Amino acid sequence: MKHLHRTASLGVALALFTALTPALADSTATVGGLVNKGLVGVGRIPAAQRDKFGETFGSGSGMAIDTASWTHDAGTYKGSLWLLPDRGYNVAGTTDYRPRLNTIGIEFTPAAPGAAGQEQTEVKATLADTMLLTDDKGADATGLDPLSDVRAAAGDMPMLPVATNGKLALDNEAIVRLPDGSMFISDEYGPNIYRFSAQGRLLSATQPPAALVPMRKGKPNFSSDNPGPGAAEPDPKDPDTGRQNNQGLEGMAMTPDGKFLIAVLQSAARQDGGDSGSTRQNTRALVYDASDLAHLKLAHEYVVPLPVFKDAKGKTKIAAQSEIVALSDTSFLMLARDSGNGQGVKGDTSLLRQIFVVDVSAATDIAGGSFDAADKPVAPKGVLDPSVTPAKLTPFIDINDNAQLNRFGLHNGAPNDHNNLSEKWEAMSLASVLDPKLPDDYFLFVANDNDFLAQDGFQVGAPYKADDGANVDTMFLVYQVTLPGLAKK
Structure with missing residues (x-):
């Protein structure tokens, strides 16, 4: 990674000051020693799939491959991964969807890099199990918008968002699975980092700095302005400060050495320009000391400038980030994308869906300083x-x-058909190629959030049918990449 800083300067110039548009690329691309060898596999889980509880499956908001189960024999890889959905089908508002975690069995036979005529069957993904996530008392949680209710802090547990039905409100976005089976899950409402047991019960929670906690009229208010059936909208609709609606801790990953947990806000906080789609560029990466899993300690904090692009009308837009994969405590991969384009939505052509290398080694560490207060913006008006x-x-x-x-x-x-990429790509995870001749090669799995768009959908006791005939599969794209020295970190 020693050459990354120099290369990144050019990347910033390209990403931040020019319109990024899709371009044809070679089958391999090298960035500071990291190599993208190209797409080597595709797979689908049908939109009609039901989970263990008889509800419509979907939404790859977060993903973690079980590297301990990952094996290779005769050209085929086998293993499993955990796929984390968000708050359920919520096109017309949130519902009392119970947060859960899906286990997916994987058989993967990669295509040769650059080979043509492939059939989208390289990844065979099978739903194996579904586990519900509960609060610390073992009671059901919910995807409902926490309009104004807050569970007061008690003991080691910080204040938590609660829906009007009294349940812990979760909009889960990223997952880190730990060796003992327990897990960290980040969400959008808090935006908090939660630690759950291997059985899915809440163990502890970490609240971000005050600058990211959503405040309305001087009080914490975790609503995302997606009220459930018959519920009123929050007042005001948007927070005054803190994370913007639906822009929480979208990306999270553990460093390869297991010492640090990195979480990144989807886009800038309200006071940092997050009140506008054209000024929300300066988001934040939080780096936590994970030596005590029950008590994460903020060790570092950096400003991450999101990529800028021009939309079809020439307007300046900021691509929010959707997921990260940590390479070290100072570098990570980050997926950023536009919105409103792809199968299942009106627009057909995405202008930016890209994975970046982020290097914070020369960035200013603002952890614990004045910018962690809500009244001291790090990027006023962007x-x-x-x-x-x-x-x-x-x-x-x-x-x-x-x-x-x-x-x-x-x-x-x-055409905006079944083979056009869907709008949201929000999950990433790595698995080794397991080739002694290629010790630094990995498969980077990328999954979409299909928003549970199906024509025969069923959740929370009721059928539904997505608008405009949308029937969007859960999909996996797999890239082969070289990440020098990652296994030694």
């Missing part, structure tokens, strides 16, 4: 405070690259 040096971004993988997608019968853009 303009970064001159005392702060942000992280560096370098483009690594262009998910929209039609040269790669077309090899598997996929595309980005019209």
